[in-house]
Amino acid sequence: MSFKVDPVCGMQVDPVKATYKTIYRGEIYYFCSKRCKNLFEKDPEHYLKHGPVGMLQ
Amino acid sequence: MVLVKERIRVIGLDCPTCVYSIQRNLGKLKGFYNIEVDLSSGDAVVEYEHGECSLKDIYRAVRDAGYDLLKERMLLALHELDESEVSTVESKISSIAGVLECRASPVTKLVSITYNPLSISGSEIVGRVKSLGVRIAGFPEESLGKEYGERSLLLRRLSAFSIGLFAILYTTISMYYGLPLHRESDLLLLSLAAVAVAMGFDIIIKGTRSLAKLSPTMDSLIALSVSTTLITGIAGVLGFIEWRGGLHSASFFEASAGVMGFVGLGKYLEERLRRRAFRSLEDLAKTLYGKAKVVEEGGVRERSVSSILPGEIVEIKAGEIIPVDGVVIEGWGYVDESSFTGEPIPKFKNADSRDPVLAGSILMSGYLKVRVTRASRDTVLYHIIETVREAQFYKPKVMRIADRVVGLLTWAVIAVTFLTLIHWWLLVGEPALALMFSAAVLAVACPCALGIAIPMVVSIAVLRAAKNGLLIRRGDVFERANEVSTVLFDKTGTLTAGKHSVRNIHLIEKSIDEEQLLHYVCSVESRSEHPISKALVNYCVERGIKAESPSEFIHMPGMGVVGFINGIRVAAGNLELMERLNASRNDGAIELVREIGSNGFTPVLIAVGDRVLGVLEIGDVLRSEAKSIIKELKIHGLKIGVVSGDTNASVSYYSKILDLDLAFSELKPDEKAELIKDMQDKGERVMFVGDGVNDAPAISSSFIGVAVGSGSEISRESGDLVLTRSRLADLVFFLKLSRAVKRKSIENIAWAFIYNAILIPVAAGLLYASHGVIIKPEAAALAMIFSDISVVLNAMTLLTKK
Numbered sequence: 092m093s094f095k096v097d098p099v100c101g102m103q104v105d106p107v108k109a110t111y112k113t114i115y116r117g118e119i120y121y122f123c124s125k126r127c128k129n130l131f132e133k134d135p136e137h138y139l140k141h142g143p144v145g146m147l148q
Numbered sequence: 149m150v151l152v153k154e155r156i157r158v159i160g161l162d163c164p165t166c167v168y169s170i171q172r173n174l175g176k177l178k179g180f181y182n183i184e185v186d187l188s189s190g191d192a193v194v195e196y197e198h199g200e201c202s203l204k205d206i207y208r209a210v211r212d213a214g215y216d217l218l219k220e221r222m223l224l225a226l227h228e229l230d231e232s233e234v235s236t237v238e239s240k241i242s243s244i245a246g247v248l249e250c251r252a253s254p255v256t257k258l259v260s261i262t263y264n265p266l267s268i269s270g271s272e273i274v275g276r277v278k279s280l281g282v283r284i285a286g287f288p289e290e291s292l293g294k295e296y297g298e299r300s301l302l303l304r305r306l307s308a309f310s311i312g313l314f315a316i317l318y319t320t321i322s323m324y325y326g327l328p329l330h331r332e333s334d335l336l337l338l339s340l341a342a343v344a345v346a347m348g349f350d351i352i353i354k355g356t357r358s359l360a361k362l363s364p365t366m367d368s369l370i371a372l373s374v375s376t377t378l379i380t381g382i383a384g385v386l387g388f389i390e391w392r393g394g395l396h397s398a399s400f401f402e403a404s405a406g407v408m409g410f411v412g413l414g415k416y417l418e419e420r421l422r423r424r425a426f427r428s429l430e431d432l433a434k435t436l437y438g439k440a441k442v443v444e445e446g447g448v449r450e451r452s453v454s455s456i457l458p459g460e461i462v463e464i465k466a467g468e469i470i471p472v473d474g475v476v477i478e479g480w481g482y483v484d485e486s487s488f489t490g491e492p493i494p495k496f497k498n499a500d501s502r503d504p505v506l507a508g509s510i511l512m513s514g515y516l517k518v519r520v521t522r523a524s525r526d527t528v529l530y531h532i533i534e535t536v537r538e539a540q541f542y543k544p545k546v547m548r549i550a551d552r553v554v555g556l557l558t559w560a561v562i563a564v565t566f567l568t569l570i571h572w573w574l575l576v577g578e579p580a581l582a583l584m585f586s587a588a589v590l591a592v593a594c595p596c597a598l599g600i601a602i603p604m605v606v607s608i609a610v611l612r613a614a615k616n617g618l619l620i621r622r623g624d625v626f627e628r629a630n631e632v633s634t635v636l637f638d639k640t641g642t643l644t645a646g647k648h649s650v651r652n653i654h655l656i657e658k659s660i661d662e663e664q665l666l667h668y669v670c671s672v673e674s675r676s677e678h679p680i681s682k683a684l685v686n687y688c689v690e691r692g693i694k695a696e697s698p699s700e701f702i703h704m705p706g707m708g709v710v711g712f713i714n715g716i717r718v719a720a721g722n723l724e725l726m727e728r729l730n731a732s733r734n735d736g737a738i739e740l741v742r743e744i745g746s747n748g749f750t751p752v753l754i755a756v757g758d759r760v761l762g763v764l765e766i767g768d769v770l771r772s773e774a775k776s777i778i779k780e781l782k783i784h785g786l787k788i789g790v791v792s793g794d795t796n797a798s799v800s801y802y803s804k805i806l807d808l809d810l811a812f813s814e815l816k817p818d819e820k821a822e823l824i825k826d827m828q829d830k831g832e833r834v835m836f837v838g839d840g841v842n843d844a845p846a847i848s849s850s851f852i853g854v855a856v857g858s859g860s861e862i863s864r865e866s867g868d869l870v871l872t873r874s875r876l877a878d879l880v881f882f883l884k885l886s887r888a889v890k891r892k893s894i895e896n897i898a899w900a901f902i903y904n905a906i907l908i909p910v911a912a913g914l915l916y917a918s919h920g921v922i923i924k925p926e927a928a929a930l931a932m933i934f935s936d937i938s939v940v941l942n943a944m945t946l947l948t949k950k
Contacts, residue, residue, distance in 0.1 A: 112702065114728040117758070119702055119710070125818070 099127035100125075101143030115139075150198040151181065152165060154246075155266040157218035158190040158210060163429055167590040173209040177201050190218070207248045219248055222264045224277065225285045228256040230365040232554045232595050237764045242270070244276045255603050257285075275684055281361070286653050303418040308347035312409020316926055319402045320395040334385050337401035341378055344405040348374075348412040364558040366595055370411050370929075372565070373590030377404040378924055395580045397925075402585070403812045406926025407700045414933030418561045419499060419942050433533050435508055436524050445516065456523040464516045470507065473527045474518035481514020486615075528872075532614050554595045561908065580914070584925070586910040592928035597939040601896035602945040607887045612946050617873030618882050619857070625868045628852050629886035633835050635781055636810070636824065638803060638838030638846075639792035640750075641679050642856050642876075644768040646839075648683030651749060652765035656737050663693060669754055670695040672711035676703055678842060680752065680766055684720075705818025705842075706793045710754070719755040720764075722795070724814070731755035737763060745797025748805075770802070777876045784883060791820050791836075791846070820846035829933045837879065854879065869920040872928060888949055896939050903935045 092105040097120075104121040106112075111122040115135045122128040131138055139146070158170065167185050174180050179200025185192040194206055207217050229237065231254045240263060241250040246268030252259045263273060277284060315337055322333065345352065355371030358364060381400030383389050391520025438448045453471045456462065464470055465479065482494035485503055494512045497503040505518055508529035524530065565586045572582030610620045620626075637643050653662050670688035673681040674695045688695055698711030698718075708721015710729070719729055723741060728734055737753065740763045744751040752768040755933050775938075778788050792799045799813035812823060822881040824846055836843070836850035847853030847867045855867030857873050871878050911928050915921035923931070 105703075112704065114704065114710070117728070117730040123737075128657070 150884040309409040309413040315405040341401040341405040344408040403925035407929040410929040473522040478517035583911040592911040597900035619870040626886040626889040651767040733760040745795035748801035821849040
């Protein structure tokens with residue numbers, strides 16, 4: 092299966108192995124870490140509109 | 149200033165964020181320079197200043213950041229490891245570069261070393277340990293249950309004891325009848341003393357050796373005491389000492405023979421007692437390193453258990469110990485599983501029902517062929533043995549202090565001896581009395597009892613727990629259990645039996661029939677491990693509905709599952725999942741969900757495509773014991789609550805009938821974990837009881853995580869404590885056992901401390917001037933041995949605890 096992109100940090104994530112995922116508006120998103128998932132869930136629209144922001148800090 | 153570069157491997161890295169948090173933590177360390185990490189493999193190179201910083205600090209910092217280092221563990225058995233040597237040995241071995249942690253147990257004389265395999269190898273460690281002057285007896289994995297020429301040792305100890313006893317009787321009787329002690333009796337007693345000392349020469353040599361290394365032990369004190377009395381006696385015979393006040397050479401010879409005899413036998417008995425407690429387990433452990441009869445093409449062949457792989461077939465005849473975990477595929481028999489369950493009546497195991505068997509249980513009658521599911525290190529038995537071993541290395545804070553005290557105590561005793569000698573010889577002017585008192589102080593002091601007081605109790609408790617279906621994963625759970633303020637239970641499978649059944653199928657739309665709906669449900673659920681999913685799949689099998697494999701499968705913890713069947717998206721789960729998927733649901737469905745929940749049942753909504761087409765009503769039954777257990781826990785003063793992913797209505801139904809203090813519903817696994825963390829931040833100490841696989845996050849974030857095990861899955865489950873029989877009643881037993889552990893530890897420590905605090909001054913002659921009290925060295929030795937053995941016996945009473 093192909094890799095999916097983490098909408099927060101832009102990393103490639105293997106959907107089969109991913110532990111962190113969420114469903115938003117009928118779409119499934121995969122994350123590299125809990126931190127990215129939490130950020131996404133706080134403000135999903137921001138990341139969907141602006142694309143991945145890369146690593147913060 | 150020396151800069152050191154070392155290779156490590158970090159475990160648990162899955163994104164660059166992790167590296168930042170590790171770097172942040174490491175940056176706080178003094179003397180730390182740099183870390184370079186390869187994200188994909190976790191391989192890293194650290195640079196630090198030798199002396200300022202060590203691999204141990206780095207290891208700790210990485211663990212604090214929530215990750216772990218690749219590490220390996222080895223066990224060494226030592227020839228000698230006295231209570232008082234423990235802290236010296238630990239700090240010596242810890243100083244070897246590459247060693248992350250070292251813990252030693254005086255109970256089993258084993259040392260556990262955790263090391264970084266990238267900077268040092270196991271054999272290198274062994275070499276370094278040897279060069280530090282620590283003598284290694286073997287590597288326990290291979291030498292488990294080995295006998296160390298016990299019989300001849302017993303004979304020697306017994307004869308020394310009888311000689312000592314004879315010497316004491318002889319002098320006592322002579323004095324009683326007022327017979328003058330002649331030169332002949334001096335010589336007789338001298339030879340008795342010499343023989344007794346020769347028989348216990350190993351103790352004298354050990355003691356002198358550790359004294360020479362400036363880390364005196366129990367044995368050093370005995371060696372000093374015996375040699376003092378012996379030399380004084382000889383000096384008397386040779387006329388160097390002028391006897392006064394009823395003391396003679398004979399009394400000194402009697403003392404050396406008595407001390408040697410009592411101490412020798414006492415130490416021997418204590419050692420035997422300690423070992424007997426673990427004997428049953430060690431016997432079982434042998435099966436993991438023994439042979440098994442493997443059924444191969446062309447006949448049965450005997451092979452070592454460690455070479456057996458899952459899938460192979462093993463033959464077991466009546467009377468044999470089952471060497472592997474597996475499933476019965478041929479034959480039947482009665483199997484004694486008391487080592488795991490405490491259940492004395494053998495269980496019937498049969499090939500027709502494919503019954504599971506565990507390594508270490510005994511086939512009482514019958515004949516079995518077993519297909520291996522796990523062998524040697526993966527077996528349940530191995531896990532139990534590992535925990536018992538681990539527990540022996542466990543040291544609560546009190547114990548760390550006690551360890552240090554024991555080391556100091558031996559020095560303190562030597563100091564007191566000197567003061568006694570100086571006081572009575574120089575200030576009072578009684579050289580003979582001075583020597584007698586000094587020998588008594590040396591013989592009476594008992595640092596041993598202090599050293600084994602807690603580890604002995606904890607190891608016995610772990611053993612006792614295992615017999616009652618409790619697998620203890622860490623030694624401090626007993627200590628923690630006494631601090632718990634709140635117990636939170638998971639609902640499904642923990643408070644309830646977890647035997648789900650489909651009670652009703654509600655079709656929301658008529659565009660589909662039951663069979664079709666179930667076909668979709670079971671196909672998508674077939675890949676999930678959730679208890680409800682398993683129940684649904686079973687239901688379909690019973691109704692003869694075929695399931696197919698979904699082309700894509702996503703498990704959303706705490707919500708449900710989503711998959712694609714023949715290109716159609718199918719979802720089974722709760723309301724939240726449907727909302728997130730934008731699946732259209734009518735008011736009828738929402739009303740149904742509420743109604744099902746208020747009766748204590750669980751609704752599962754089914755969406756095919758983007759419409760909710762049906763709702764399944766899943767029923768579960770309360771465990772019969774749940775009510776009484778919760779009542780009992782409340783008597784202990786604990787707050788009881790339930791945390792569940794189920795609907796609010798269903799959870800409050802259960803909360804009401806169980807009379808719970810707290811109820812939390814509609815939580816996903818990681819939200820449960822967060823809830824627990826929040827409560828703990830507010831000062832609560834939470835014990836969480838749940839399913840070891842699905843509730844892993846909550847279990848690991850709670851103060852004590854308890855997994856309700858399903859028996860065969862123990863090695864996969866997380867948790868500080870696993871209820872292997874999956875019975876809640878065992879939890880109450882655990883709390884009671886923890887209380888007993890605390891009580892016994894305090895008793896032992898207090899007893900050992902009070903004993904030394906009272907008897908050492910008395911032996912030094914504190915009461916001689918006022919009351920004329922003398923503790924003779926041989927009586928002192930007897931008291932010491934008695935104190936030592938009583939500590940072991942006190943711990944062993946836990947074995948029979950109900």
